[in-house]
Amino acid sequence: GENVGLHLPTLSVQEGDNSIINCAYSNSASDYFIWYKQESGKGPQFIIDIRSNMDKRQGQRVTVLLNKTVKHLSLQIAATQPGDSAVYFCAENISTGRRALTFGSGTRLQVQP
């Protein structure tokens, strides 16, 4: 059931600033990682992915960094816009596994105009 009092960590940034959202993953066998954006009442929306043979990948206004040594993933959003306000989840997968994604706990991004 619902955990009363559970709060998502929140990152507040000013419009135009860069945002960095972090994620720690637990399974050292994971070799595929995805960042999703979820707006209120909607399903997750794919942002960018990265495979374990890379440590950086860039998209449009977004960059994902992967540090396998410390099992850390980050999402950088350049020139953050109000439309970027949402909850962001990292997800991991294992190529030899069942292909169901394991989601991190999420971070709420609030962009102040």
Add this chain to the structure above:
Amino acid sequence: GAVVSQHPSWVICKSGTSVKIECRSLDFQATTMFWYRQFPKQSLMLMATSNEGSKATYEQGVEKDKFLINHASLTLSTLTVTSAHPEDSSFYICSASRTVTLNTEAFFGQGTRLTVV
């Protein structure tokens, strides 16, 4: 990108009744679909893996007799919440992968908000 459609977007039902949620891959075939549940301010938790033409695989703690999954075709999986109770109220989300190869992007439906009164 590929499109996954869920129906209905929201549903309110009385306690004790059953509710069916549909998940369709509109422009690709999905041999495997996944059903997640998300409570407010929490992450997505995998409930079950739906395999076309075979029985679903349920995660530990998820009652298979309560959450019936049917994956009768390569484009449709259904989740039926039987004898729903208020504690089943949640946001249910399905996802599907385009191919059967490894490490492919999963596409998500828009979710179904279930409220049991």
